[in-house]
Amino acid sequence: MRYTTCMITHILTDLFDVLLFETNNPLVDENFTPVIQRLVLNTPLLEEFKTLKKQGISINIFTSAPPFSSIQLEKLGLLDFNKIFSTITMGHSKRDFRAFRDVAKELEVKPAQIFFLDDQIRHTNAAIEAGYQAATFTSNHQIIEKLKNLQFAANP
Numbered sequence: 001m002r003y004t005t006c007m008i009t010h011i012l013t014d015l016f017d018v019l020l021f022e023t024n025n026p027l028v029d030e031n032f033t034p035v036i037q038r039l040v041l042n043t044p045l046l047e048e049f050k051t052l053k054k055q056g057i058s059i060n061i062f063t064s065a066p067p068f069s070s071i072q073l074e075k076l077g078l079l080d081f082n083k084i085f086s087t088i089t090m091g092h093s094k095r096d097f098r099a100f101r102d103v104a105k106e107l108e109v110k111p112a113q114i115f116f117l118d119d120q121i122r123h124t125n126a127a128i129e130a131g132y133q134a135a136t137f138t139s140n141h142q143i144i145e146k147l148k149n150l151q152f153a154a155n156p
Contacts, residue, residue, distance in 0.1 A: 007153035
């Protein structure tokens with residue numbers, strides 16, 4: 001599928017192995033922030049998202065994990081997201097393009113206005129099939145460079 005010329009108004013990101021890592025993950029370095037037990041936050045990427053949010057970009061999570069309570073999110077340091085979507089409550093896995101179509105409908109935007117980020121290529125492929133712009137996370141450097149090259153438009 002070809003990307004349209006729509007500017008990005010929303011970011012949709014996976015939670016685990018993009019924003020939240022187990023401490024034994026080889027991608028974890030001194031820039032990550034410990035949160036609870038064996039988990040660390042991807043602080044550099046979260047800082048990039050905070051900057052984009054200040055510019056009016058909607059930042060959202062799409063996870064395969066069960067829905068989180070606000071208390072759990074506060075413990076993880078993840079309260080500053082517009083919406084959190086869980087495949088468990090949606091009825092489609094992230095391998096299914098329909099899940100992404102449903103998220104776009106819920107966000108009330110065209111799929112091409114959403115940039116999706118996940119560590120699983122089969123998930124990013126499904127997002128692309130649904131019309132999203134997407135990237136598979138391999139490192140912070142790779143994603144931060146990708147974000148710098150995207151065209152963003154602040155939400156009205």
